[in-house]
Amino acid sequence: MIDLSVKIDKLLLKNPVMTASGTFGYGFEFEDFLDISQLGGIIVKATTSKHREGNRYPRMAETSMGMLNAVGLQNKGVDYFVNETYPKLKKYNTNVIVNVSDSTIEGYVEVAEKINALEYIPGIELNISCPNVKEGGMAFGTSCPMAAGVVKAVRKVYKKTLIVKLSPNVTNISEIAKAVEDAGADSVSLINTLLGMAIDAEKRRPVLSTVTGGLSGPAVKPVALRMVYQVAKAVKIPVIGLGGISSAADAIEFMLAGATAIQVGTANFIDPAITIKIIDGITDYLQRHHIKDINELIGALEV
Amino acid sequence: MNIRNWICLYDNKLTTVKKIIHDLVVIENKSVGGNNFVLSLKAPDKLPEILPGQFCEVKVDKSPEVFLRRPFSIHDIDYQSNILTLLIKAVGKGTNILSGIAKGDTINIVYPLGNGFSLSKEPNILLVGGGCGVAPLLFLAKTFKNMGLSPVVLVGGRTSDDVPQLDAYQAIAETHIATEDGSAGEKGLVTQHSLFKTRLSDFKRIYTCGPEGMMKAVAKAAEALEIPCEVSLENTMACGIGACLCCVTETTEGHKCVCTDGPVFDSRDLNGWNIEKASKCSLPYLKADNHD
Numbered sequence: 001m002i003d004l005s006v007k008i009d010k011l012l013l014k015n016p017v018m019t020a021s022g023t024f025g026y027g028f029e030f031e032d033f034l035d036i037s038q039l040g041g042i043i044v045k046a047t048t049s050k051h052r053e054g055n056r057y058p059r060m061a062e063t064s065m066g067m068l069n070a071v072g073l074q075n076k077g078v079d080y081f082v083n084e085t086y087p088k089l090k091k092y093n094t095n096v097i098v099n100v101s102d103s104t105i106e107g108y109v110e111v112a113e114k115i116n117a118l119e120y121i122p123g124i125e126l127n128i129s130c131p132n133v134k135e136g137g138m139a140f141g142t143s144c145p146m147a148a149g150v151v152k153a154v155r156k157v158y159k160k161t162l163i164v165k166l167s168p169n170v171t172n173i174s175e176i177a178k179a180v181e182d183a184g185a186d187s188v189s190l191i192n193t194l195l196g197m198a199i200d201a202e203k204r205r206p207v208l209s210t211v212t213g214g215l216s217g218p219a220v221k222p223v224a225l226r227m228v229y230q231v232a233k234a235v236k237i238p239v240i241g242l243g244g245i246s247s248a249a250d251a252i253e254f255m256l257a258g259a260t261a262i263q264v265g266t267a268n269f270i271d272p273a274i275t276i277k278i279i280d281g282i283t284d285y286l287q288r289h290h291i292k293d294i295n296e297l298i299g300a301l302e303v
Numbered sequence: 304m305n306i307r308n309w310i311c312l313y314d315n316k317l318t319t320v321k322k323i324i325h326d327l328v329v330i331e332n333k334s335v336g337g338n339n340f341v342l343s344l345k346a347p348d349k350l351p352e353i354l355p356g357q358f359c360e361v362k363v364d365k366s367p368e369v370f371l372r373r374p375f376s377i378h379d380i381d382y383q384s385n386i387l388t389l390l391i392k393a394v395g396k397g398t399n400i401l402s403g404i405a406k407g408d409t410i411n412i413v414y415p416l417g418n419g420f421s422l423s424k425e426p427n428i429l430l431v432g433g434g435c436g437v438a439p440l441l442f443l444a445k446t447f448k449n450m451g452l453s454p455v456v457l458v459g460g461r462t463s464d465d466v467p468q469l470d471a472y473q474a475i476a477e478t479h480i481a482t483e484d485g486s487a488g489e490k491g492l493v494t495q496h497s498l499f500k501t502r503l504s505d506f507k508r509i510y511t512c513g514p515e516g517m518m519k520a521v522a523k524a525a526e527a528l529e530i531p532c533e534v535s536l537e538n539t540m541a542c543g544i545g546a547c548l549c550c551v552t553e554t555t556e557g558h559k560c561v562c563t564d565g566p567v568f569d570s571r572d573l574n575g576w577n578i579e580k581a582s583k584c585s586l587p588y589l590k591a592d593n594h595d
Contacts, residue, residue: 022547022548023542023546023547024546025544025545025546029542029544029545029546029563030544030546032321032322032323033322033324053557053558054548054551054558056553057538057550057551057552057553058538058539059548059549059551060539060540060541060547060549060550062368062369062370062371062539063370064367064368064370065367065370066370067370067371067541069541069547069549071547071548071549074548074551074558217370266541268542268546269371269372269541269542269543269546269547270362270370270371270372271324272324272413272542272544273324
């Protein structure tokens with residue numbers, strides 16, 4: 001019997017495969033394609049203190065083996081989430097984690113406090129890395145004192161598992177990871193999207209309404225893998241790896257680099273049932289390599 | 304709006320059809336003039352129930368530059384032989400690869416997606432298509448015909464090459480043509496066609512699909528005569544199932560996903576499509592989120 005379960009702080013995941021925020025809606029959108037309860041966890045769409053309409057269309061540009069997005073945290077706000085969305089999420093027999101974002105520390109704290117009261121939400125992922133909003137977002141995640149400040153403030157009101165999602169748009173991601181660990185984070189997830197840009201040469205115009213956007217998909221995987229490798233060596237808390245994961249082999253690579261769990265993001269857009277295939281593929285890998293406990297893989301890279 | 308569109312065609316029961324992923328076999332790839340082609344695809348087993356105006360997301364292999372699926376509306380359906388057809392114009396990398404696909408190849412699709420056109424029982428219906436935007440209107444015209452109605456079809460394009468599948472429309476409906484160069488039908492835009500000038504007020508409902516400028520002109524002409532008009536939008540999409548929030552359009556109720564709230568909208572619900580509101584097409588609260 002192969003044991004696929006892993007632990008992120010107090011969270012027990014039946015397998016290391018989660019879905020990345022902003023790529024899986026609230027899970028409902030994918031119910032026709034898979035049994036959500038088979039996943040290790042889902043990270044639902046970013047929730048902010050107030051309703052946000054997001055950025056103007058066009059918000060997306062296809063790139064080679066990837067895409068840029070500039071959605072801009074469109075969501076109906078935390079009160080709507082608590083009253084309307086949360087009751088429908090209780091049916092899932094998996095870890096439902098809420099991605100929390102905002103423009104101010106007070107906003108982050110307000111959302112975290114309201115979500116802390118929800119029995120069936122065992123953790124939050126603090127998004128200090130969204131590249132698509134003018135204020136807040138990535139600004140918090142690209143400076144050690146700013147990152148530590150928001151994590152400390154949220155830690156005071158949030159009593160369950162606190163994951164912090166890191167931005168790759170920094171010179172030294174390990175320093176940011178250590179700063180949020182010292183500030184009380186229980187885990188870090190990385191990477192959010194890489195700041196990028198697309199231009200329509202015929203029109204001499206940027207493709208995105210915001211000019212720049214966040215790059216995701218297989219194109220970013222080598223960068224993500226390197227950063228997970230560096231951060232896993234720098235911190236003691238568990239690392240959740242993401243960035244272009246589209247197959248079981250990709251997932252295994254992130255675990256060998258030091259990730260305890262992984263998130264599948266953009267790949268959900270191309271194959272809505274990809275997560276189940278990745279779980280099955282991980283089981284196959286472990287069988288082929290005669291590994292009984294997936295935890296043996298974490299950080300097992302031989303350099 | 305969603306519930307209205309989910310009224311099942313065939314048994315009049317409220318139903319939501321499960322979305323599925325299928326590998327379909329190409330049984331024909333037929334060039335139909337211009338850069339347009341029609342793909343006939345056979346399902347491995349029974350086709351799901353599909354409504355006119357719904358679409359599918361097609362996976363395009365063989366190029367790292369074509370990363371995302373491509374959305375196409377369903378052109379026609381044959382439930383007896385489980386064949387679905389798509390009318391596509393080769394305009395970019397993805398559609399060019401698809402234009403070269405051969406009989407016997409398989410195509411992976413996710414379907415049926417989005418909300419279809421509402422099926423009016425009013426007798427006087429006008430369908431207006433532009434270029435390969437006529438694609439969903441064949442399935443819609445056939446559906447109306449099966450309901451015992453006689454829709455009128457008006458198609459337009461730059462030249463005669465841009466009005467594909469004319470035979471198919473002419474076989475089932477009174478069909479009118481407008482081309483900008485006059486190479487087929489009347490010369491000019493669809494909104495300059497004599498049908499628009501003399502008979503528009505006869506119609507009780509208008510359905511349109513094509514270039515946005517054409518659809519807006521049709522919608523405004525319809526609105527001026529208080530005729531309900533449904534338009535099918537074609538925004539750039541990633542997921543097609545309402546998860547990524549990339550394909551949004553501005554509506555009177557804020558941003559809505561074209562993939563799941565549309566692709567068919569009542570033109571009166573869209574900001575900037577309305578006669579009175581034509582000048583103020585952006586939402587004031589959007590400014591806060593913009594980069595610059």
